[in-house]
Amino acid sequence: MDIHPIKTDADYRKTLHEIETLMTAEPGSEAGDRLDVLVTLVEAYERKHYPLDWPDAVEAIKFRMEQQGLTVDDLVPAIGRKNRVYEVLARKRPLTIRMIQALNRQFHIPAESLLNQ
Template sequence: MEIRPVRTEADYKAALKEISRLVEHDPDIGTPDGDRLDVLSTLVQAYEAKNFPIDPPDPIEAIKFRMEQAGLSPKDLEPMIGKRNRVYEILNRKRALTLPMIWRLHKGLGIPAENLIKPPA
């Protein structure tokens, strides 16, 4: 049961194949196969984070996505952003988010603050 670092595309594919095989057998936690699955999954996660990074979403797109998920209208954002015309200025990219707006959106909508501070596209 040799486990090696995942450094190359070939290592990555081999690890994914082994993970797939292990998942089919659904090993219990704490068993040798369960531990192997856990370690391989961690190695694959680290490889993917390094080689296939995912950029955080655009702040305005993140707000619009959360609005759509929760069925919110621009009026619902007024407590977090300000008067309705200010909400539309933000959503139409005519005005930048301020730090107080970012914190209120973070708390009110649960959008990670680091996503909201990214400069809009």
Template sequence: MSLRPIRSEADYDVALEEVERLWGAKSGTPEGDRLDVLATLIEVYETKHYPMDPPDPIEAIRFRMEQQGLTRKDLEPMIGPRNRVADILNRKRGLSIDMIRHLHEQLGISAEVLIRPSRFDKVA
């Protein structure tokens, strides 16, 4: 396969197969360079054709908690008392601007993600 932009699903499939074949190639070798270029082309194609919505703010907080081994208690300095943390994580209450600032600064979660409306689950 010659290197060229990925313009169709067929091109995309061929590029993925080539990446699979080249996977593990050493950096700085012709195969490694080809792998890098193909990965970049695939990323551009996927960004254009398979855009991903930013995550839900609560899911982002839960994900970061899992990544960093945090408990609900660890969120109290950023969100407030235990019952407020529970309300936020159970989607009974929205994030305030101050909470968003603290979570962004202390957990490194994108402010763009945190300001999005959370999908409030209805509790029966």
């Protein structure tokens, strides 16, 4: 198996192209093993060169509201009175630990996003 590290963007694009050709490889076969190794290399390269940041807390809340059709009233049990919900959504009031825990538990918003204020 002749595999090299991904050092440049050209290496990255070439490896992605090779991965596309191997997508139908049987697991455990030589081609399947090659696919596993190449995917691991690409993941490492992407983590270093194209890191994904968690969305900020307000964007995460708004996204979940849109996804689930939630209203401000639905957030009241997790955040507090209606005016407090509006303050949080307008970025005038930060989330407390209690709010973060409740939003995570009730609406399954990742805590990493909720901590990103």
